[in-house]
Amino acid sequence: MKILLIEDEVTLASSIEDYLVDEGHICENVGTFEVATEKIELYEYDCLIVDINLPDGSGLDLIRLAKKRKLESGIIIISARISLENRIEGLDIGADHYLTKPFHLAELNAHLKSINRRIHFSGSNQINYNEIRILPDERRVFVNNKELSLTRKEFELLVFFLANKNKVITKAGIAEHLWGDYMDTADSFDFIYTHIKNLRHKMMKTGSEDYIKTIYGVGYKFDVS
Amino acid sequence: MKLATKSSLNFLSVALFTFLFGIIAFYYTLRFQVDKFINNELNIAKVAFFEKSDNLSSLEGTYLGACQLMPLKSVANLNDTLVHFQDTLILNPQTKKLLPYRQMTFVISTKHSAFEVKIIRPLEETDRLIINLFLFMTLLVILLILILLIINQYSSHQLWKDFYISLDKINKFNLDTQTEIDLPETEIKEFEDLNTVLCLMSKRIASDYSRMKEYTENASHEIQTPLAIINAKLEMLLQCKELPEKQYQIIADASEASDRLARLNKTLILLTRIENRQFPEMETIFPQEIIERQLENYEEIIQSKRIRLSTSFEPNVSIQMNPTLSEILFLNLIKNAIRHNIPNGLLILKLDEKGMEIANSGDILKVNSDLLFNRFYKSTKSSKSLGLGLAIVKKITELFQIEINYEYKENLHRIYLQFPPK
Numbered sequence: 275m276k277i278l279l280i281e282d283e284v285t286l287a288s289s290i291e292d293y294l295v296d297e298g299h300i301c302e303n304v305g306t307f308e309v310a311t312e313k314i315e316l317y318e319y320d321c322l323i324v325d326i327n328l329p330d331g332s333g334l335d336l337i338r339l340a341k342k343r344k345l346e347s348g349i350i351i352i353s354a355r356i357s358l359e360n361r362i363e364g365l366d367i368g369a370d371h372y373l374t375k376p377f378h379l380a381e382l383n384a385h386l387k388s389i390n391r392r393i394h395f396s397g398s399n400q401i402n403y404n405e406i407r408i409l410p411d412e413r414r415v416f417v418n419n420k421e422l423s424l425t426r427k428e429f430e431l432l433v434f435f436l437a438n439k440n441k442v443i444t445k446a447g448i449a450e451h452l453w454g455d456y457m458d459t460a461d462s463f464d465f466i467y468t469h470i471k472n473l474r475h476k477m478m479k480t481g482s483e484d485y486i487k488t489i490y491g492v493g494y495k496f497d498v499s
Numbered sequence: 500m501k502l503a504t505k506s507s508l509n510f511l512s513v514a515l516f517t518f519l520f521g522i523i524a525f526y527y528t529l530r531f532q533v534d535k536f537i538n539n540e541l542n543i544a545k546v547a548f549f550e551k552s553d554n555l556s557s558l559e560g561t562y563l564g565a566c567q568l569m570p571l572k573s574v575a576n577l578n579d580t581l582v583h584f585q586d587t588l589i590l591n592p593q594t595k596k597l598l599p600y601r602q603m604t605f606v607i608s609t610k611h612s613a614f615e616v617k618i619i620r621p622l623e624e625t626d627r628l629i630i631n632l633f634l635f636m637t638l639l640v641i642l643l644i645l646i647l648l649i650i651n652q653y654s655s656h657q658l659w660k661d662f663y664i665s666l667d668k669i670n671k672f673n674l675d676t677q678t679e680i681d682l683p684e685t686e687i688k689e690f691e692d693l694n695t696v697l698c699l700m701s702k703r704i705a706s707d708y709s710r711m712k713e714y715t716e717n718a719s720h721e722i723q724t725p726l727a728i729i730n731a732k733l734e735m736l737l738q739c740k741e742l743p744e745k746q747y748q749i750i751a752d753a754s755e756a757s758d759r760l761a762r763l764n765k766t767l768i769l770l771t772r773i774e775n776r777q778f779p780e781m782e783t784i785f786p787q788e789i790i791e792r793q794l795e796n797y798e799e800i801i802q803s804k805r806i807r808l809s810t811s812f813e814p815n816v817s818i819q820m821n822p823t824l825s826e827i828l829f830l831n832l833i834k835n836a837i838r839h840n841i842p843n844g845l846l847i848l849k850l851d852e853k854g855m856e857i858a859n860s861g862d863i864l865k866v867n868s869d870l871l872f873n874r875f876y877k878s879t880k881s882s883k884s885l886g887l888g889l890a891i892v893k894k895i896t897e898l899f900q901i902e903i904n905y906e907y908k909e910n911l912h913r914i915y916l917q918f919p920p921k
Contacts, residue, residue: 283727289728292735293734354720375726378734379731427799444754444758446755447734464803468799491747
């Protein structure tokens, strides 16, 4: 995917860029409203990642501009502002997701993947990896064409892992993805362990490889190497 | 004791003291004056007696004005020429009653004998007059004191009215909703001064308070970006291949701490925003929908803790609330009831028109339950929870006039929400 990252914090932008490039995306990074306006007007991107508070303007105006150009691109807002009005306004004018800083890169990546599916495979929304096939809209998972019966959280977990293949995902990152901001991580670590154990068990029973590796004390990794 | 009562009591004690002395002094002065007058009359009678003294025997028992001459008594001592006055009681032969008289005694001498002359003057009328006057004066003074007391009470009530209005306004002053105390104008300079000082003070407090809130919110928001950088860098670091396990552990610990800080910060921002009333939208909320959705979200956790869930919902219960805050309210309550539950414990949810009850099994609180809704209150020190969940619940309930109560009964922690009447 071709992504335009509009973020004025250089160090944060570089981390995001590295993560996304590693995922195989082409990522351009701009730090000002002015340059971003120019880029949006001249080029086409699959996805815009927009920080709302830019030194010389509001990211919301950039979203309006992109929408005016009738760009098909997905839009993810990243903002330090937690306020609901910002979130509502952002989603109202056509953003797909709103992430409040600090966020996990894995979470951002998962959102990018879902935008990618929406843009490029509209109609036949599927996630395929080797023997695994997922129909996200219908919440169905097949391994070797045999359907798995997964709980909601197990399903979400698998989609999250497939979006972040070969990446170490922290337990906190998983907890936040599954239960949102307000779940205290300490409580949820045991539950993550249980969910992952069950998911692995169900997948391997239907003949899938054992992809999910435990990184002791840190988190988990969907290992495809 | 009220100021008016206190000043009335002071007045009353002084007044009674003065009244007591005054009335005694009045009585004796009156008595003295009357005696003087009577003595005078007796003296006049004495003069009249001497004018007619050539025929002494015919004078016996006769009246000299209001005075009466008593029978003459011969005495031996001629030298006693002094005139004596005294009060005495004399039996009235007709009514057989002792009546008060003032009596004048003196001695006259003829050529060969001396007589003691007694002239008496009845005091019955004058005594009655004195008593009547005395009673009248007493009544008058008591009446005067009473009237003064009443006037004092009434006027101090009137005078202090402005003060009590101010007091009431100060009492109801709420920093979250008001920027200054609106005090009424008053004619009394002292109160006017007080009101001016209070107004200035309230303005200063309100502006300090709002500056502080603004600062808190800005600071919290500014913290978000560096936190995002730390998190992103740590996450990138974790992706490095061939990292020794020891370093993984270090990164993981740092990452966990920064996650915790991020959550804490987000929660504090939320609290500040609730306090700053930045959730103005109101909607009709159906708590049952929210509760069921959240229970579903925690379904697996409830199952794995083997918590026995029991719910009873009265259909179509609704409440006017901000939609975001209602989510957070029920989420925090449910999360709290799950987190502090014990394996095989109970989780009971009851919802009706009047309110909601959420109860969960668990050991009795070791610390004072009044602190339960305070910020950073934790039942156990080791708990990794932030200790802000119930503080948020409390803030939200305050905002929407929902009454919240806690009770530990039958091994259950019970939290009651009482919805405001519609």
